[in-house]
Amino acid sequence: MDFYYEVGSRHALKVLLLLEFCPHLKVNLKELSQLENRESSLAAHY
């Protein structure tokens, strides 16, 4: 759940739930979290 608090949005829960449905997918949550944060910053900026 660290990922949820880092990103701090319902969107993160959706990603976690999606990952439950596809356990074969290898995802680095920390990298994904950083990517999400970058996207949020960009979205807020523009």
Place this chain on the structure above:
Amino acid sequence: MRYLASEAKVLYGENIEERCLIDQWISHLQATFLVPLGQFYDIVLGRKMVTRSRYLALNHEIKQHLQQLDSRVKIQSFLCGTYMSLADLSLACDLFLAYRLVITDKYKKNISYLMKWYERVSRKEEFQRVFGHEWPCKK
């Protein structure tokens, strides 16, 4: 989320038409329903203060959206047809707080098809691993 689903080839349709429909639903919900719902959660969770009239207006707007969604799942098992998709997963995630905190037993009767749909999605083992077992709003 869409990227991950397309990479995993899970919950994102089997052909381009299904994907378009799923995308359309996700975008539609983000642009319409999720805006007042997010504001409503902020109020219910004490993050934001609003006037009573604003609260009632938001409540009314959300109920209208819920009615529309109820009509949708009345004719089909899931948002995009007979298969569960990313759009259902996304909406269920947005509704889980409402199910626990806002949608009372009395109001559930007005959106019975949507509640059946929600139970279909939330009963999935994967859903329960993230959200735990469902407990409905008591009051």
